[in-house]
Structures are given as structure tokens and as C-alpha cells.
Amino acid sequence: MSEEDIAEVAEILRGDWLTTGPTVAAFEAEIGRLSGGHRAVTSTSGTAALHMAYAAAGVGAGDEVISTPMTFIATTSMASILGAKIVFADVEEDTALIDPVLVESLVTERTRVVAAVDYAGHPADYDALNSIAAKAGALVLDDAAHSIGSTYKGRPVGDLADLTTFSFFPTKNMTTGEGGAMVAKDAAIAQRAHEFHFIGLVRDSARFEITSEGPWHQEVHEFGVNYRLTDVACALGLAQLRRLDAFKKRRAEITQRYNDALESVDGIRIPVQRDDVDPIRHLYPVRVLDGRRREVFDKMRADGVGVQVNYMPVYWHPVYTNAGYRRGMCPNAEAFYAEELSLPIFPALTDSQVDQVVETLMKALQ
Known part of the structure; x- marks a missing residue:
């Protein structure tokens, strides 16, 4: 505000x-x-x-x-x-x-x-x-x-x-x-x-x-x-x-800083961007490989970095499973969910805080 x-x-x-x-x-x-x-x-x-x-x-x-x-x-x-x-x-x-x-x-x-x-x-x-x-x-x-x-x-x-x-x-x-x-x-x-x-x-x-x-x-x-x-x-x-363009610009800067720091790091995948879009990066979702997402989530939260997971496949919610929807319907979505970890991204995030997030992620992956 x-x-x-x-x-x-x-x-x-x-x-x-x-x-x-x-x-x-x-x-x-x-x-x-x-x-x-x-x-x-x-x-x-x-x-x-x-x-x-x-x-x-x-x-x-x-x-x-x-x-x-x-x-x-x-x-x-x-x-x-x-x-x-x-x-x-x-x-x-x-x-x-x-x-x-x-x-x-x-x-x-x-x-x-x-x-x-x-x-x-x-x-x-x-x-x-x-x-x-x-x-x-x-x-x-x-x-x-x-x-x-x-x-x-x-x-x-x-x-x-x-x-x-x-x-x-x-x-x-x-x-x-x-x-x-x-x-x-x-x-x-x-x-x-x-x-x-x-x-x-x-x-x-x-x-x-x-x-x-x-x-x-x-x-x-x-x-x-x-x-x-x-x-x-x-x-x-x-x-x-009136500040949306400025918000978008800062989110793009944070995205680039994450990309530069993480694109060659073993054990994760960074988000993809198609050439025909110019997105405002609302989330920065990395994929934590080798079944380590929960471990990395817990370590980063314990170290004070507010990572999140977005989202559990919709049909896993009981309101849909009770209606007959079953796991396994959408394997790509389920594989993505199993690995997805959203790193902090918001316009007031400073470069030093982005670096802190990267360092905390690298430590959690060790």
C-alpha cells in the first residue's frame, strides 16, 4: 500500500x-x-x-x-x-x-x-x-x-x-x-x-x-x-x-534474477516462458526433482522463507473424489504438483531478499 x-x-x-x-x-x-x-x-x-x-x-x-x-x-x-x-x-x-x-x-x-x-x-x-x-x-x-x-x-x-x-x-x-x-x-x-x-x-x-x-x-x-x-x-x-506497469516491471526483474541464479542448478527446473507471451509473473514456480519437494519446503520455511505450493490438482479435493473423480486422470498435472514449489515474488521484494531466497534454496538442496 x-x-x-x-x-x-x-x-x-x-x-x-x-x-x-x-x-x-x-x-x-x-x-x-x-x-x-x-x-x-x-x-x-x-x-x-x-x-x-x-x-x-x-x-x-x-x-x-x-x-x-x-x-x-x-x-x-x-x-x-x-x-x-x-x-x-x-x-x-x-x-x-x-x-x-x-x-x-x-x-x-x-x-x-x-x-x-x-x-x-x-x-x-x-x-x-x-x-x-x-x-x-x-x-x-x-x-x-x-x-x-x-x-x-x-x-x-x-x-x-x-x-x-x-x-x-x-x-x-x-x-x-x-x-x-x-x-x-x-x-x-x-x-x-x-x-x-x-x-x-x-x-x-x-x-x-x-x-x-x-x-x-x-x-x-x-x-x-x-x-x-x-x-x-x-x-x-x-x-x-496506475502502478500496474511498475509492478509488472519489478516482477520481471525478480524473475530474471531468479532465472540467472537457478537455471543451471541441479535438482530443480525453472519455469518456462513461451516466446509469444509477455507475462506478469504472478508466481515463480520451480520444480524440485527427485521427490524432494516436501523436504525442501520444510527446510526453507524453517529458515524463514515463505515458499508455497500452487496447486493440488482440483479433482483430488474430496468434493470431486466423492463425486467419482479419481487420481491418475491427468498425469502431467499430478507430476507437476508433486514437484512444484513457489518462491516468493512481489514488487517490494528486494534484490538482497531474492538472493536470500536463492541461498536458502541452495542450502536446502545440499
Whole structure:
């Protein structure tokens, strides 16, 4: 948090609006601009944004959603809540991104959405995914919780898929405290998402089914929820967005420092980056080889370095295993999980702290 962040929030607290006011609209407009000019609808979390996206896309019972197991469970659970069947496609061995070749083999007439995840900030192969989904009459969703500010073949995240969702949780590339947003290329889908997150309220008089009421009138045609983000949160978001380029630059510097120090170290693999992407590196996931990930994790934590593991394959969660999903379905994802270790990366991390992380990792590998 900067003093500018604090000042922007304080100004809202002294003003006339706390929620659903002009600052929400301004933040949505800025997210839309950053995402290729498409409409953005803010939400209370990245999970809520996923729920909005699936609901606005009409996902329901009988539909199938193809997705990756290498993600936080919200990517799939919000489709499951709506009654869809999740079909897991394995990831590429090197990037841990959903494999388009396997997606193509899993598409059926029931496929409604292909949901990719830009793991660690690295965009998936959207040219391939969009082509596959279009042939099936399905939509592509980009869970971009890790990747706001990344580009793929020169295009920004938000302009790569039919639907894009962002997370603004404090650990992400920018924050509103809690919060998220959904971007849709189709204006009708965006409007459905807006109404869904606004308790289902319809305020367009041309669409009213009850026409005998006064100017106060509003009505609900489909059930919705209250996922509205506040002006307070959006003020923080606007201030953070102004520094997103600086955040990205510093994350790139940290990534390069890790790469230079670790690329020749025995016993680990450093993350892969495709030539056609310019990612904002949300995570720095190394792979610890020879079955030593837990040992290295424990040693580094004991030495004061806050490493983490991201993520357990989604279908290992009991909510999915109890529904019949079994281990072994996606061997690349399971192999990645067995070795993955996320090293600290955030804009305030200093060069000396990066060096400390490297030294601690090297010590743990001895």
C-alpha cells in the first residue's frame, strides 16, 4: 500500500458514495480499457467473477465445462454449483497450462465452456483454444486471476477469450482488498452478468413486464446475487492500476534474477516462458526433482522463507473424489504438483531478499 492508495480510499470515505457509485463505474471503465475495450463488471471476489461468467454464459445442468486441474478450485466449482459436469483436460508437461490437443479430444456436443487458467501469469494458447471451442459452438473463459497485465501475441489479457475473470485478492498482481471483475466480448453476456451480480434487478423500462408502476420501479426476471463491489474498494483498485506497469516491471526483474541464479542448478527446473507471451509473473514456480519437494519446503520455511505450493490438482479435493473423480486422470498435472514449489515474488521484494531466497534454496538442496 502506498500513501496514494490510502489517500484515494480516504477521499471516498469523506464523500457521498460508499458503494455502487461513480468510482465503481470509473474502475470498471479502466479495467475494460486495459482488456481491449470490452465491458467489465466488478465483483466482490475472483470467485464471484467466475460465478457471474458461468451464469451469464447460461451454464447449467446437462452442460459440460472442460477445464484444467492445475488451478484453485473456484475455476471449476462455480460451474459445478450451477449443475455442470467438469471434464478435466491435462496440462502441458512444461508450462502446466491446459493442453489444447487434449481439449480437442474431449469436446462433445454438451461442451458449453472451455475454461483455461493463465497459471503463474503465463497466458494459455488462446488461438488454439478459441478455434477448438468455435467448432463446437462453445465459449472460451480465461481465468486470469494471475495475469492482469500479461499479453499473448501482442494482445492483452481480457481480449483473448469470450469471457475473462480477474481476481484482486491481496496476493494478486494488484488489489482492491477483496474483489474481482468479469470482462465479456458479447454485450448481451456482459449485461446478463451485470444483472446477475446486481440481485437480478432489471432497470431498463423498455424491458419491463410490469408497466403500471412509477419511476421508482425495478423488477427481477431471473434470480441473481449481490456481488457488487464498493466505491471504497474501487478507489484502491484505481490507485493500484496506475502502478500496474511498475509492478509488472519489478516482477520481471525478480524473475530474471531468479532465472540467472537457478537455471543451471541441479535438482530443480525453472519455469518456462513461451516466446509469444509477455507475462506478469504472478508466481515463480520451480520444480524440485527427485521427490524432494516436501523436504525442501520444510527446510526453507524453517529458515524463514515463505515458499508455497500452487496447486493440488482440483479433482483430488474430496468434493470431486466423492463425486467419482479419481487420481491418475491427468498425469502431467499430478507430476507437476508433486514437484512444484513457489518462491516468493512481489514488487517490494528486494534484490538482497531474492538472493536470500536463492541461498536458502541452495542450502536446502545440499
